[in-house]
Amino acid sequence: xxxxxxDWDGVRLHVVxxxxxxxxxxxxxxxxxxxxxxxxxxxxxxxxGRQGIAQVFDLPPLPYEERKIAVAPGGGDVFxxxxxxxxxxxxxxxxxxxxxxxxxALTKIGVVDFATTIAPGMRDVLVTGKxxxxxxxxxxxxxxxxxxxxxxxxxxxxxxxxLNVTHEVAGLARVGPxxxxxxxxxxxxxxxxxxxxxxxxxEEMPVQETLDGLAELRAAKLPVGGIFVNMLRxxxxxxxxxxxxxxxxxxxxxxxxxxxxADASAFAEQLAQEVAEHASRTELELREQEALAGSGTKRYxxxxxxxxxxxxxxxxxxxxxxxxxxx
Amino acid sequence: xxxxxxxxxxxTIVTRSAPALDLDAILDDENTRIVxxxxxxxxxxxxxxxxxxxxxxxxxxxxxxxxxxxARRLAQSMGLTSLDNTPRPINDIQGSGRLHAMMLDMKxxxxxxxxxxxxPERAKQILGNPFYQSLSSSFSGTQEYMAMEKLGQLxxxxxxxxxxxxxxxxxxxxxxxxxxxxxxxxxxxxxxxxLLAPAKxxxxxxxxxxxxxxxxxxxxxxxxxxxxxxxxxxTFVSALDALFGGFRQRAEQTYRLLQAPGTAFVVVAAPxxxxxREASYFVDRLAEERMPLAGLVVNRVHRSPAPALSxxxxxxxAEDLESRGEHELTAAVLRLHAGRMQLAAREHREQxxxxxxxxxxxxxxxxxxxxxxxxxxxxxxxxxxxxxx
Numbered sequence: 001x002x003x004x005x006x007d008w009d010g011v012r013l014h015v016v017x018x019x020x021x022x023x024x025x026x027x028x029x030x031x032x033x034x035x036x037x038x039x040x041x042x043x044x045x046x047x048x049g050r051q052g053i054a055q056v057f058d059l060p061p062l063p064y065e066e067r068k069i070a071v072a073p074g075g076g077d078v079f080x081x082x083x084x085x086x087x088x089x090x091x092x093x094x095x096x097x098x099x100x101x102x103x104x105a106l107t108k109i110g111v112v113d114f115a116t117t118i119a120p121g122m123r124d125v126l127v128t129g130k131x132x133x134x135x136x137x138x139x140x141x142x143x144x145x146x147x148x149x150x151x152x153x154x155x156x157x158x159x160x161x162x163l164n165v166t167h168e169v170a171g172l173a174r175v176g177p178x179x180x181x182x183x184x185x186x187x188x189x190x191x192x193x194x195x196x197x198x199x200x201x202x203e204e205m206p207v208q209e210t211l212d213g214l215a216e217l218r219a220a221k222l223p224v225g226g227i228f229v230n231m232l233r234x235x236x237x238x239x240x241x242x243x244x245x246x247x248x249x250x251x252x253x254x255x256x257x258x259x260x261x262a263d264a265s266a267f268a269e270q271l272a273q274e275v276a277e278h279a280s281r282t283e284l285e286l287r288e289q290e291a292l293a294g295s296g297t298k299r300y301x302x303x304x305x306x307x308x309x310x311x312x313x314x315x316x317x318x319x320x321x322x323x324x325x326x327x
Numbered sequence: 328x329x330x331x332x333x334x335x336x337x338x339t340i341v342t343r344s345a346p347a348l349d350l351d352a353i354l355d356d357e358n359t360r361i362v363x364x365x366x367x368x369x370x371x372x373x374x375x376x377x378x379x380x381x382x383x384x385x386x387x388x389x390x391x392x393x394x395x396x397x398a399r400r401l402a403q404s405m406g407l408t409s410l411d412n413t414p415r416p417i418n419d420i421q422g423s424g425r426l427h428a429m430m431l432d433m434k435x436x437x438x439x440x441x442x443x444x445x446x447p448e449r450a451k452q453i454l455g456n457p458f459y460q461s462l463s464s465s466f467s468g469t470q471e472y473m474a475m476e477k478l479g480q481l482x483x484x485x486x487x488x489x490x491x492x493x494x495x496x497x498x499x500x501x502x503x504x505x506x507x508x509x510x511x512x513x514x515x516x517x518x519x520x521x522l523l524a525p526a527k528x529x530x531x532x533x534x535x536x537x538x539x540x541x542x543x544x545x546x547x548x549x550x551x552x553x554x555x556x557x558x559x560x561x562t563f564v565s566a567l568d569a570l571f572g573g574f575r576q577r578a579e580q581t582y583r584l585l586q587a588p589g590t591a592f593v594v595v596a597a598p599x600x601x602x603x604r605e606a607s608y609f610v611d612r613l614a615e616e617r618m619p620l621a622g623l624v625v626n627r628v629h630r631s632p633a634p635a636l637s638x639x640x641x642x643x644x645a646e647d648l649e650s651r652g653e654h655e656l657t658a659a660v661l662r663l664h665a666g667r668m669q670l671a672a673r674e675h676r677e678q679x680x681x682x683x684x685x686x687x688x689x690x691x692x693x694x695x696x697x698x699x700x701x702x703x704x705x706x707x708x709x710x711x712x713x714x715x716x
Contacts, residue, residue, distance in 0.1 A: 020368020021597060055604070102547055110518035111548065155368055177553060204699045205400070206369070233666075238659045251657020255644040257636065270633035271660050278663055280697045308600055308673060 007298055007325050008225065011195045013135045013188065014150045015225070017159040017213065018199030019206040023230045025052035026309040027199045027302065028152040030317035034327035036072035037318065040147040043134050044069075045081045047127040048154060053080050058311055064088075066134075073315065079146075081134070085116040088126040095133075096177070125165050125182050132188040156198065156209045160216035163189050163196065167220070195225030200292070202229060202285040207292060214295055226326060227297050229289075231304040241279035243272045300324045345682045348622035348689035351714040353591050354383040354489070361482065362621075363585065365494040366595035367605035371626040371693075373401055374700055374709065375595050376493040377428070381405075381417075381703065382710030383489050384426035391427040391487040395474060395495045402428075404700050412436060414481075419703055427487070433473040437463040440476065444573060458559040470495045471503040472578065479581040504582070504616055522564045591621035596681075598625050598674035603681050610685055622689035623681070624713065629674055629695050631667045638668035 008014070014031060018024035025046070032044040043066060046053050051061045057069050062082040070078040089112050090103040106112050116123050137145045154162045165182045188194060196217055200206040210227060217224050248268040249261070258264035292299060302320055305313035321327050353359050364376040373396040380392035391414050394401065402410045405417045410430035417426040441453050453459050463469060474495055481490050494503055548557050584590065592613055596606035606623055613620045645661035648654045678690070693712045700706055 021370060021599070021602065025601075052601075055601070097547075097550060106547065113518075177550065178556065179553070208400075236659050236663065238656065239663060243660065244656065247654070248657055248660060251648065251654035251660075254654055255648050255657060255661070257640075257644055267633060267636075270631075271664055273632045274664055274667060275660055277697050284698060306669065 005325070006327055008195050008327070011193060011225070012144070012146075012148055013131070013194040014148060015153045015159075015163065015189075015194065015196040016150060016199060016228075017153045017156050017196060018228075018230075019156050019209045022199045022201050022206050023309065024155070024199045025050075025056055025152050026314065026317070027197075027228050027230060028150050029053060029056045030302075030314050030321055031197070031327060032078045032148075032150040033070060033072050033314060033318035034321040035148045035150065036070075036076035036078050037074050037322060037327070038072070039075045040072070041077050041079070041145070042072075043079045043081060043146045043149045044152070045083055045131055045134070045149060046152040047083050047131070048152075049082070049084065051082060052152060053082065056309065056314065073318070083127045083130050085123045085126045086112050088130040089116055089122075092126060092129065092181070096181070122178070124162050125178065125185060128163065128165055128185045128189065129181055132185045135188055135193070153196075156206075156213040159196065159213055160220050160222065163217075163222050164220045165189070190222055192223060194223050196222060197225035197228060198297075199228045199230050201231055202288040204284075204288065207288045211291065211295055214297060224297060227292055227295070227299045228302055228321075228326075229292070229299060230302045232301050233304050235278075235282050235285070239275050239278055241272075241276040243268075243275045245269070245272060248272065300326050344686055345678075345688065345690040348624070348691035350379065350593075350621075350624075350691055351382075351386070353621055354379065354388065354714070355386055357488070358589055359591055360489060360589035361478070361584070361591070362489070362491045363494065363590065363592045364492065364595050364624075365592060365609055367602055370595050370597045370602050372396075372493045372595045374706070375593070375624055375626065375693075375713070376491050377401060377405065378700075378706045378709040378713060379593070380426055380428070380489075380491045381420070381706045382714055383491070384417075384420050384424035385422040385707070385710075387422060387424045388489045389425045389487050390489045390491060391429065391481060393429055393431060393474075393477060393481065393490060393492045395431045395470060395493060400699065400701070402430075404702055404706055406703065417703075431470070431474055431477055433470050434463045436473040436477055437469065440574070453563065456559060456563045458556070458563040462563075471505075474503055475578055475581045479577050479584065482581075482584060504585075504612070504618070519564060522561050586617055586619070588619060590619050592618055593621050593624055595624045595626060597627050598629075598677050600677055603677045607681055607684055610688055620688065622691065624691050624693065625678060626693045627695040628692045629667060629670045631664065631671060633664060634668075634671075636664060636668070638665040638672065641665040641668065 014028075014035070016024055016028035016031060018027070029044060032042045036042040044053060046062075053069070054060060054062050057080075059069060062069075062080055064082060064084045064087040066079045066081045068077050069080045072078060086107070090107070093103045093106070103112070116126065131149060131151055134146060135149045139145055153159055165185050198210045198213060200210045214224055245265070245268050248271065249258075249264045252258045252264050252267060252271075258267050300321065301324070302317055305316065307313065309317075318327075353362070362376075362379060364372050364379070366372045373394050376394060377392055380390045384390045394410065399409065402408065405426075405428055406419065407415055407417070407428065410428055412429060412432035412435045414427035414429040417428055420426050438454060441450050445453060474492065478490065478492055481487060585592075594606050594609045594613075596602040610620060610623070641661045642665040645658040645665065648658040648661070682688075682690070691713055693709060696705075696709075700709065
């Protein structure tokens with residue numbers, strides 16, 4: 001594979017997290033498209049059973065199966081997989097113990113249910129385990145099957161615990177097969193082949209959660225990736241508050257939007273209020289930008305899509321991600 | 328000439344056919360004992376719960392807000408340095424009511440259940456078990472069980488006449504509703520009896536199970552989990568066995584409490600595609616479970632102070648000014664306005680989708696604020712917006 005000069009060359013697993021409502025799934029999908037561009041093969045996985053990928057790509061719900069869902073600009077394929085913990089458990093039993101049929105019996109008496117919903121940490125080990133397996137998978141020629149894997153991960157508040165699987169199961173399994181499996185997963189997640197990216201908006205709460213999440217990841221010695229500042233609205237430096245009302249009144253009259261002076265001035269005041277709100281938001285965004293800059297983490301900016309994140313918007317974001325060197 | 332911009336009706340953006348959600352009527356009704364705020368993450372669920380709590384208290388009720396959100400800002404906005412597992416009084420409430428707030432500590436709540444229902448010796452055994460320790464702090468469903476448990480406790484204490492809860496930001500939206508059933512499925516399952524079998528060795532039922540293949544299953548479990556883990560689980564399950572019945576019974580009681588007429592579910596959303604889709608799912612799911620839905624709160628709705636000037640007309644006027652090279656400032660203001668109107672229109676469409684699928688669900692809208700809430704005054708302002716129809 002020819003290498004592209006990007007900020008994350010050598011990274012095979014891109015974990016994408018973000019506070020709810022920041023557009024984490026959309027960014028993960030756009031990143032997968034960007035990474036696949038130019039003839040690569042990328043797997044996009046989701047781990048929370050929300051069928052978010054299917055919604056973003058406007059597809060029917062995805063099965064537990066790797067299937068091609070999109071073609072990237074310049075050729076290149078994006079495959080998707082919705083990881084179901086129960087299926088991953090059966091996979092795991094088959095892969096490591098050759099126990100596929102036993103798995104069915106175990107499902108019946110509730111062992112699988114127990115392992116995937118009640119046993120602490122097992123669920124996380126299973127889904128990160130399945131992802132790690134896809135990252136490491138090689139074909140007969142010994143070549144990696146996927147050039148990159150992108151994970152639409154749990155939200156920022158839970159990400160460090162989710163990825164810190166060794167610690168999770170440590171209290172439970174000090175030795176034994178589960179521990180060995182968790183160690184293998186940790187080996188992938190903590191390696192330089194992994195990068196954990198954060199998606200945020202320029203608002204107080206998401207920025208604070210991003211900074212907290214970065215600190216938690218660093219404390220857990222997990223590899224930090226970049227910050228994607230999403231849904232950035234254009235700001236016009238000419239629009240400072242307070243607006244010169246008399247000039248605005250003249251302008252509105254010139255544009256034929258108001259004829260009487262009383263009419264024009266009432267109207268100008270309403271628009272001036274809009275400018276004041278815009279200015280105070282811009283000021284707040286600047287503060288949040290500075291807070292993010294203080295983290296010393298590489299940042300990328302993604303525009304707010306005028307028509308929402310539809311399929312065309314996804315390709316637009318992918319292009320933006322590529323042009324900024326994130327993929 | 329635009330048609331009377333100053334007198335344009337304020338409610339131009341309100342979704343056409345949706346009835347208005349009268350939250351004040353719900354908060355004022357003495358029969359309302361529980362309000363549950365649910366919705367996807369990042370839509371302002373916790374803030375909505377806190378604002379409703381403050382409003383209800385200031386309208387004379389004795390309220391406790393139970394949150395699962397560890398955000399410090401929420402505590403600070405209510406004048407507390409932090410929230411913990413005990414209801415703390417909020418000062419500076421206007422009016423005759425009272426407001427307390429607390430944050431669910433799932434490990435503490437779990438420990439308390441064990442301490443309250445097991446004899447000291449057994450409690451010690453359970454609390455020290457490694458399996459219990461990871462279960463109580465990290466099990467993917469513990470938060471939901473404990474939220475249900477805490478809600479039941481608060482209700483039984485009789486100290487408050489209104490409890491407002493926000494739900495955990497679960498993987499799947501209504502996990503907390505599934506908690507009793509999931510617990511039941513586990514407790515009634517054959518697995519638990521198999522796990523208990525060695526502890527009850529000698530008992531007839533255990534004997535039967537042994538014949539039915541206990542050895543085989545135990546063998547597989549040992550292989551997959553490791554012998555030590557299996558032993559820890561067995562010790563834990565047998566120690567907890569005596570508590571399980573009560574556990575499940577209380578979870579079921581709370582579930583029925585949620586279905587009762589004294590409960591009002593408020594689904595919270597933001598006017599974006601994903602959040603509205605989740606809201607639709609919540610509404611359907613609540614109907615399936617026969618849970619009493621009060622309505623939908625749509626947070627962060629963008630409005631324009633000058634709604635009479637359309638995006639298209641504003642853009643055209645800006646282009647006209649720009650092409651003439653005049654009134655640069657006015658052109659920029661008109662572009663800004665056009666953007667705002669487009670956003671408002673898009674949000675309106677998202678809400679219309681919801682309303683066409685759920686025409687009878689009442690809606691209350693809260694306009695977007697330029698800043699986050701930092702104090703009681705901010706919460707009060709949101710409460711006013713929620714309450715006013």
